[in-house]
Amino acid sequence: MNLTRRAALAATLAFPMAVRAQGKPVPGSAERPLLVGVTSGVHAQVLEQVRDAVGKQGLVLKIVEFGDFIQPNVALAAGDIDVNVYQHRPFLDQQIKDRGYDFVAVGRTVLTAMAIYSTKAKSVDALPNGARIAIPNDPTNGGRALLLLAEAGVFKLTPGADFRATIADITDNPKRVRIVELEAAQIARSLADVDAAAVTGNYAVPAGLDPLHGSLAMEKGDSVYCCLVVVRKPDADAPWAKALAAGYADPGVRQWVTDTFKGAVIPGA
Numbered sequence: 001m002n003l004t005r006r007a008a009l010a011a012t013l014a015f016p017m018a019v020r021a022q023g024k025p026v027p028g029s030a031e032r033p034l035l036v037g038v039t040s041g042v043h044a045q046v047l048e049q050v051r052d053a054v055g056k057q058g059l060v061l062k063i064v065e066f067g068d069f070i071q072p073n074v075a076l077a078a079g080d081i082d083v084n085v086y087q088h089r090p091f092l093d094q095q096i097k098d099r100g101y102d103f104v105a106v107g108r109t110v111l112t113a114m115a116i117y118s119t120k121a122k123s124v125d126a127l128p129n130g131a132r133i134a135i136p137n138d139p140t141n142g143g144r145a146l147l148l149l150a151e152a153g154v155f156k157l158t159p160g161a162d163f164r165a166t167i168a169d170i171t172d173n174p175k176r177v178r179i180v181e182l183e184a185a186q187i188a189r190s191l192a193d194v195d196a197a198a199v200t201g202n203y204a205v206p207a208g209l210d211p212l213h214g215s216l217a218m219e220k221g222d223s224v225y226c227c228l229v230v231v232r233k234p235d236a237d238a239p240w241a242k243a244l245a246a247g248y249a250d251p252g253v254r255q256w257v258t259d260t261f262k263g264a265v266i267p268g269a
Helices: 005-013 042-055 071-078 089-099 139-151 184-193 239-247 251-261
Strands: 034-039 061-066 103-108 110-112 115-117 132-136 170-172 178-182 196-199 228-232 265-267
Touching: 034 042, 034 071, 034 239, 042 061, 042 110, 042 239, 042 251, 061 071, 071 089, 071 103, 071 228, 089 103, 089 139, 089 228, 103 239, 115 139, 132 139, 132 184, 139 196, 178 184, 184 196, 228 239, 251 265
Parallel strands: 034 061, 132 178, 132 196
Antiparallel strands: 103 228, 110 265, 115 196
């Protein structure tokens, strides 16, 4: 459920500062902070800004950081956290399909834009024959990287290929580039070992990479890969869920993201 900015902000303003249901403190109250799961790095930094923004309206957050992409969903399913804010739609849909999670998205957060970087070539056309290009080894971000490379003209993919594309979908590869699949978190550190690499904004920022001025190709802002506020389905209409989603639409948060990340991370709410 996507909230308009006006409706989202209204939801934030409407959040009760201290509410009890059947004698129990509601998540987001001072007695029971909302437990928000997030991956370390960019998403955690943005969430800190959101925490400050919604805190002014009485929504109390506790940030729970994770070091990988799997555990935040495991924790949400187990009830160890109330919500997580790190994954995009293709990844969420695949997790639901593979693991049977009863999750829904209640808002958008930020897009950590994927870009193609190289320390050896100044353009896609300058990539050498047989170039080794690193992409993430998880299914959704791997397909995402292949689509970006295809859009940049490195090779062609099977007609109709989407984020589920694999190396087998490469149909026309004039430079005979070789795809190297690595853990997403390792790719920026491995840039010197390959000819080019697809890196998402959450890893590009800590590595000092500049997608606007230092990349060979970059995703556009309106992307299916914008990350989401995700809750268990019974909590989809909870006031605290709407209020947290509204926090990402806060003008101050949006401006902070724009000023801080210089295009590597784009406000999505």
